[in-house]
Amino acid sequence: MIAWGGVGLALGAATAGGTAAALAGDGTEPAAGAAGEAVPFHGAHQAGIATAVQDRLHFAAFDVTTRDRAALARLLREWSAAAALMTQGRPVGGGAFGGLAEAPPDDTGEAIGLKPSRLTLTLGFGPSLFAEGRFGLERRRPEALVDLPKFPGDNLDPARSGGDLCVQACADDPQVAVHAIRNLARIGFGKVSVRWSQLGFGKTSSTTPEAQTPRNLFGFKDGTHNIAGTDDAALTKHVWVPSSDGPDWMVGGSYLVARRIRMHIETWDRTSLQEQEDVFGRDKGEGAPVGKAKEHDAPFLQAMLPTAHVRLAHPDSNGGARMLRRGYSFTDGTDGLGRLDAGLFFLAYQRDVRDAFIPVQRRLARQDALNEYIQHVGSAVFAIPPGLRDERDWWGRELFS
Ligand code: HEM
Numbered sequence: 001m002i003a004w005g006g007v008g009l010a011l012g013a014a015t016a017g018g019t020a021a022a023l024a025g026d027g028t029e030p031a032a033g034a035a036g037e038a039v040p041f042h043g044a045h046q047a048g049i050a051t052a053v054q055d056r057l058h059f060a061a062f063d064v065t066t067r068d069r070a071a072l073a074r075l076l077r078e079w080s081a082a083a084a085l086m087t088q089g090r091p092v093g094g095g096a097f098g099g100l101a102e103a104p105p106d107d108t109g110e111a112i113g114l115k116p117s118r119l120t121l122t123l124g125f126g127p128s129l130f131a132e133g134r135f136g137l138e139r140r141r142p143e144a145l146v147d148l149p150k151f152p153g154d155n156l157d158p159a160r161s162g163g164d165l166c167v168q169a170c171a172d173d174p175q176v177a178v179h180a181i182r183n184l185a186r187i188g189f190g191k192v193s194v195r196w197s198q199l200g201f202g203k204t205s206s207t208t209p210e211a212q213t214p215r216n217l218f219g220f221k222d223g224t225h226n227i228a229g230t231d232d233a234a235l236t237k238h239v240w241v242p243s244s245d246g247p248d249w250m251v252g253g254s255y256l257v258a259r260r261i262r263m264h265i266e267t268w269d270r271t272s273l274q275e276q277e278d279v280f281g282r283d284k285g286e287g288a289p290v291g292k293a294k295e296h297d298a299p300f301l302q303a304m305l306p307t308a309h310v311r312l313a314h315p316d317s318n319g320g321a322r323m324l325r326r327g328y329s330f331t332d333g334t335d336g337l338g339r340l341d342a343g344l345f346f347l348a349y350q351r352d353v354r355d356a357f358i359p360v361q362r363r364l365a366r367q368d369a370l371n372e373y374i375q376h377v378g379s380a381v382f383a384i385p386p387g388l389r390d391e392r393d394w395w396g397r398e399l400f401s
Contacts (some may be wrong), residue, residue, distance in 0.1 A: 061163025124382025200328025260378030
């Protein structure tokens with residue numbers, strides 16, 4: 001693991017196209033970069049996937065309300081231009097002030113004076129966008145963009161599920177992420193409306209193995225065994241869509257599963273430490289697998305209970321299936337029953353959901369000891385197209401051409 005630190009890691013991050021200024025000064029800077037920096041918007045893959053995970057999230061799913069295909073394509077062009085500006089810390093269009101006094105300003109203004117904060121904006125297309133009779137896209141729907149099956153225990157709220165489009169905004173400053181979603185929604189007025197949105201904090205998965213692994217709301221390290229944003233071989237094998245999979249417009253893209261998972265933290269907090277550690281198959285302090293001393297020691301899965309989360313989710317139990325997890329914690333007030341509405345907004349990127357999320361979640365939904373303490377309450381899946389090549393490129397250019 002030590003080899004992941006320093007120069008090797010920084011170079012890896014640069015090739016993954018993830019972080020800006022991965023290697024700074026004397027070369028000892030962490031790959032995550034300083035919180036204020038800008039992440040390049042253009043590249044082979046969209047930023048916000050392999051990018052070192054930022055601290056905050058504002059995720060929004062949109063319904064497309066216009067029936068006009070050309071208007072939708074125009075909007076995606078406008079969104080691309082606005083995203084290119086905002087990710088570099090610049091205001092949209094003519095800015096928030098100094099323009100025509102008679103017209104509303106182009107930018108809403110609340111990010112004035114704030115740094116780019118490593119803002120990334122990642123756009124996706126939901127299955128419903130490809131429905132017959134909408135935009136003539138039914139034949140262009142990727143085979144891999146399947147509707148997720150119903151899993152045992154799901155208690156999905158339709159108002160927090162699905163969506164024609166999604167935008168994942170990640171930044172180290174929550175105001176920067178919220179500003180970005182707000183401005184995209186404003187630009188889309190009359191053509192799209194926000195279907196649901198989710199704020200997140202305290203990234204629950206790390207994609208930078210040199211950094212301290214963050215903890216989820218159950219107090220356990222989360223992201224110990226994840227696909228690193230610096231691991232080009234694993235990204236190529238498990239995350240990016242290759243040309244052999246097709247369709248052409250998705251090559252270099254990925255598929256995103258978003259699940260709003262309620263965590264019953266009050267029940268968890270009354271559970272013994274032993275039971276908590278048995279549920280995951282790792283210890284709480286160090287994060288080491290059962291019977292091992294260190295967090296990154298290779299797990300011996302048979303030493304864990306057959307119902308342990310890590311044993312069930314591990315690639316060795318799933319024919320080698322892997323995904324890049326990039327979730328965030330949330331607390332959204334109370335549930336009206338005296339408990340916090342808290343949990344994990346699970347985000348996972350993969351080359352094909354049929355080989356990764358679906359089989360893994362099937363196993364977890366049936367056997368995971370964690371199910372006593374969690375419930376999946378929202379769900380969505382999106383096709384994430386590849387990155388934009390340059391300023392002339394736009395989200396959906398190949399899909400709509
Ligand atoms: C609230 C729900 C969940 C919590 C609290 C949770 C927590 C954790 C924790 C603490 C670990 C061990 C550290 C690590 O390697 O990251 C882990 C591992 C993992 N989890 Fe989850 N998880 C949840 C839901 C899910 C779901 C829905 C999936 C996918 C369907 C999933 C897939 C994985 C995978 C693939 C690993 C790595 C296993 C390995 O290779 O060792 N988790 N999770």
